Amino acid sequence: MPETMPLSLEQIFSLAYQAMRDHDADHDNSDALAQTVMTAERDGSVSHGLFRLPAYLKALSSGKANGKANPTITQPTSALVKCHGDNGFAPIVQRRAIPHLIAAAKDQGIAVLAMTHTHHMAALWPEVEALAEHNLAGFACVSYMPMVAPAGASKAFFGTNPIGFAWPRPGKDPLVFDMATAALAMGEVQVAAREGHSVPLGTGLDADGKPTTDPAQIANGGVLLPFGGYKGSAIAMMVELLAGGLIGESFSYEAKARDNGDGGPPQGGQFILALNPEKLAGPGWQDHCEAFFEKLTSLDGTRLPGERRYRNRQDKGPRHINKALIDTIAGEMKDPAAILG
């Protein structure tokens, strides 16, 4: 087991916030990103927590991403919100734009948020969960850099292209799933490689296009595969079209072609859909859907996605963070001891 160090949630937030500030990000941008990093660690989404921070910092250092982004919002129609991200990281863009998406969906029954000129490297559950907390269903997707071979091919073309979905359960934690359309997220493959675990066959191919269970061989020169064969591949393609072609932003292959290679998140877009059951189904939708969840969870062997995250969230104690990772982050900061002690 790699060496770890306990950090409180406050320390995790402060570490991310101060590291951003030390890289010339302003308060709002730093606060939004640090919140995203902290909530990922809080919920046990370790591959989207502090693990991502060095890459964010690289994108600030190289000038690829804007730590003082001031996203601008337009609403061309009652159901369509566009947000130009001013080259900032996704959390600041979402913080500014999602309230407009919520208002539009409350009013129209359905609304879409097209985010462009942003840098996304986080989980999707925070944004769809935010919609569900306002009694809206949410669907979000994002493409990335080519890492996944389309079904039948052996060369990377799709991103890991995650999709997130949330369903509101007033008075309860929303139902949320957030999953790569790759057999495994590259973040999970990287964590497995770092921690010396193997991955299931079908996760990816090595540099020669051969199946492998070694995450390092997939992460270094190999390629991931879509989940579920050609069906998962079709969904990965749909994500390229929704988060790219539909909103006038990069496909994964374009993001790579334009990227400066600093290791940080490439520039791209995000598609977020909000749906209002109160307008579509009308009153009584809550009880109708709760009966569905009750039936589903009464089947032996089932559980609702997201439950593990909510359990982790109950734990207010410290999180055990990889020591080498903390050292890397500390090396990027002016006064890490002020936070780490």
Place this chain on the structure above:
Amino acid sequence: MPETMPLSLEQIFSLAYQAMRDHDADHDNSDALAQTVMTAERDGSVSHGLFRLPAYLKALSSGKANGKANPTITQPTSALVKCHGDNGFAPIVQRRAIPHLIAAAKDQGIAVLAMTHTHHMAALWPEVEALAEHNLAGFACVSYMPMVAPAGASKAFFGTNPIGFAWPRPGKDPLVFDMATAALAMGEVQVAAREGHSVPLGTGLDADGKPTTDPAQIANGGVLLPFGGYKGSAIAMMVELLAGGLIGESFSYEAKARDNGDGGPPQGGQFILALNPEKLAGPGWQDHCEAFFEKLTSLDGTRLPGERRYRNRQDKGPRHINKALIDTIAGEMKDPAAILG
């Protein structure tokens, strides 16, 4: 090989149309359904063609479905179209409602059609292809009767819950996929059973909850599995929520509880989303996306979904229809010889 009989596309249409009329359906309802059956046979979607007709006729005979349905459309907001199907089959409901969905999406950039009180037993590609022909992206889903065990369970709870997606390619056939979130559609399993083929392991479980490659064991007392394990299971659950809870219609388990067991399609709903790239991305989206398709198809081993259907469509000749199926349909008609000769 089972015995077949060649029927022209005109004969296929007429057979379906007249069989509907002989079961007291009116012209519009018969015409819409026969068009759906004919286009399925035309495109080689045999599990959604004449194969489904006996079940449609059973639903008319039992009085479960309304062959004289007059669907009513309301538009509570600029982006939301609701259609009460008057208990008709989906094709008549779509024929009436989709023009309103198209107009709303052209205007608002995004719009949703919530279809309720209808009976769906067809493929989804016709409705999303219709959107793409108007330069809109389309997403549709429908639930059905419990046939699929959620990941981890061994009892049927989800329907085969297909999703369909189309992307417009002006001047070319749209990109369209239409797939069950089950590992295989029950229609395909039934065709395999009828024709004596086996199915891949992972398609389903037998009556004892054991994996099997015998389609008859899955179709008779067994259960299908979702594609792609727990990820496909999450998507199947999303379909239940979109085509059921969101629009105030049945979940699969409710459709079954309410069904009269006549073998015809149960009453339920459908969710159809239309997205307008001209409003979201703005001018130039076509070339941007065509470059993506060109890159994708230049990879060894890839092909675009839907290509096989478009190739089949070029064939204007007769289709070779299972003779036993024709006999079954003819037995339900007043004067089948007028069409079959």
